[in-house]
Amino acid sequence: MPTPLRSRGFIAAALLPALIVFILFAIVPILWSVYYGFFQWKGMGQPKFIGFGNYSAMLQDPVFWRALKNNLILVVSAIAGQIPIALVGALLLTANGWFNRLIRSALFMPMVLSTVVIGMIWGYIYNSQFGLLNEALSLLGLESWTRAWLSDPKINMYAVSIPINWSNIGPYLIIFIAALQNISSEIHDAAAIDGASGWRKLRSVTLPMVWSTVVVTLVLCIAGSLKAFDHVIVMTGGGPAKSTELLATYMYNNTFAVYRYGYGSAVSTMIIVISLLLIALNLLVTRRKNG
Template sequence: MHLLNRYKWPALIGIAPALVIYLLFAIVPIILSFYYSVMDWDGFTKMKFVGLANFKEALDDPVFWGALKNNLLVVAASVFGQVPLALFFALLINRKLKFGKVFRTLGFMPVVISTVIISLVWGMMYNSRRGLFNQLLEGIGLGDWAQNWLGDPKWAMFSVCVTIIWQFIGLYLIIFLAALQNIPEEIYEAAKIDGASGLKRTLYITLPMMRNTIMVAVILCISGSLRTFDLIYVMTTGGPGHTTEVLAMYMFDQTFSSTRYGYGSTLSLFIFFFSLALVYLSTLILRKRGD
């Protein structure tokens, strides 16, 4: 008898609590969002059915499209910043680099530090008067390059993206290190005997065997980036002039500040649909390149 069939009921009992929590805090809110999205409701008065009016309003809302553009910038910065850098550092540390364990610990520290603390520290570093970056530029004779990093619409989103990249590199670093350590050494030894250089071993052995791990990292990047909220909220509160506002912030503002629960639910559904679409597209692209 198969082991799973033998212990089917104990396994079901074991996963039941987690399944119930997932249903209550993930699936049920999504279902309720569909219901609230066709309603006009301020949380106090009686709900009013408005059909697809909230969806039409969102599609005609320039702030919504601006927030979506900013979200896509965060997604691009995360996918093309966090994943390649984390993979590069993972390959370095995996080569028995001296003090590798120290670098691994230091790289993972930003992941476990409170996002609020990270936002406050980086906000002080970006300060236009006494910030670390402007003082460094002045110290090396490039004072003309000093900027109002978070107050200038040209630089605000760029500055936020740099902080986001720095914060989560460590997460993917640990994921890639775990994948690298699971690749059998015998494969590398055989390739070395055949005369393959270090670069060729990386391109034709390491990366193909890590394809599924890289795909998972990209999916995590996309889903996490579309939920970005707290870091940007603390650093800029979406300013100046909505230039750093993302969909989660706009949804929060419309739902709780403006008490428009129907419109806020509509925005949350757009986040949900965009997440599914981007994850699906990225999965298709990575699978085609791997074939």
Template sequence: MAPLSTAPAMAGHTGGNPARMSIRRTAGSAWPDGDTGTAFWLMAPALALYAVFTLLPIAATFWLSFNSSAGFNTSASFVGVDNYAKAAQDPIVWKSLGHTFLWLAYHVVMAGGLGLLLALAVSRLRITRVFFRTAFFLPHLVSLAVVGVIWANIYDPFFGLLNTALTRIGLGAFTQGWLSDPALVLFSVNVASSWQGFGLYMLLFIAGLQNIDHSLYDAAEVDGANAFQKLIYVTLPGLREVTTFVISLAMINGLKGFATVFVMTNGGPFYQSELITTYIYRLAFQSQDHGLAAVLCILLSLLAIAITIVFNRWRARLSQ
């Protein structure tokens, strides 16, 4: 009888029906009374860092895009949309933008495609799978600046590994100035960048292959499908989600192709390997035209946002 006698007292102590309090708590604020201020002060350091290192630079970039400035230690004058008009009339801007789209296509095909091929090959191994998976991923741990130095020496027209190997195997007619030929320089630099990035995409594809139901392969064998047909009708559809993610990730990573190009060619020869990112650096730190550089930063940000939105919608359609 003691528990029965204490129940009303407990209800009176809590101020009413516990079920009614639970409903009131659910219908009201997600935070208990008095804890909102505590939550705000707990988030305040992170919000302050976000404001200082993200929101403030974004606002400063927009401000610079409407001003003529040669640096923070000089006076800035408001010029309106003159920087935007100047960017539209600059032929190097359009050339670097075209190179950026071509760079993205190269990176998706070479880095993403090589990652898929190696994932298919490594997944068939049994004993040496871990070794090759680790070995192919190691280049991704090397910084792009170091990759640029390594491949610049490989491409050296006189002492580089590539031309030397071609000469020794009797293919000296195919030796090239890989970084001095305007028709080859962008492709050559992208090979170095793709070599650094394919390991990550390979691991993503391997993870996707492990999630495919193996009973689908058994059913395909019963239907008489050969290896190529199983690849087309089972493996690739099973990798659809991973493929769209890899493509979007490769395009975002491709937009960050500054380090490799800057180290290997600095945008040359004759702007034939100039990207938006390298041209931004040239304008901001060599020409001291911060207004035009800010306009191109905004253009690059809008390009990254557009790519992300398009591929998210594409992924959503494929998942339906």
């Protein structure tokens, strides 16, 4: 009895510094932010208490809804893009040959680049006058397909989502490869004895074995897409005319460009609420699948 107790005390003591730092720099600011969300405040002078005024203003602001819609576009594109591509990549690249390793590194590469660099590279690719994409299309004789990718409000959100997905495939690929390598060889042997191979084996053996990993990556995808900020701020800054505004850029612009500190705080509180809701929904859906 004394030993586990003592070690439990030791664990608690060892965790304490990290816990204090976390509470001080993550939890306390969240609470402050929630608190300021109830004020009308320019960042200086006396804050004025307005209750839920910021929240009702937010719900009536079409830009907020557009930002939310854009974030949901990112969530959908991440779930439909990042996870399947990473999974297929992992299935094809589990073996350890030099070619596989090369492709694996190539897929992981964007993860290592700074997001600002990625934003600038894709900004140049999408440039309508000398961008790589339009040049390539004209070379193929597809001039009619060329356009101002980041300016046209009908397509720029999709254009922006491609580099975000591209740069996020790497970590999921690694997670899936690890999961696939964790399937013990006995199971593969058993499948072989039962005569399962190819497609059948993939569907009935491999995928069910990594399904729990897929569920985890779903949560990561949702969280990652809701906090998206840096690629967009570099490529478009949320514009033109708010057409690529995300919740995070909306919060940033309101706080630091328009000096509505109280409103910005309310938006960041809203982001927390929305991500909690989405993650709860995700847990609900996946629990049903497990059952």
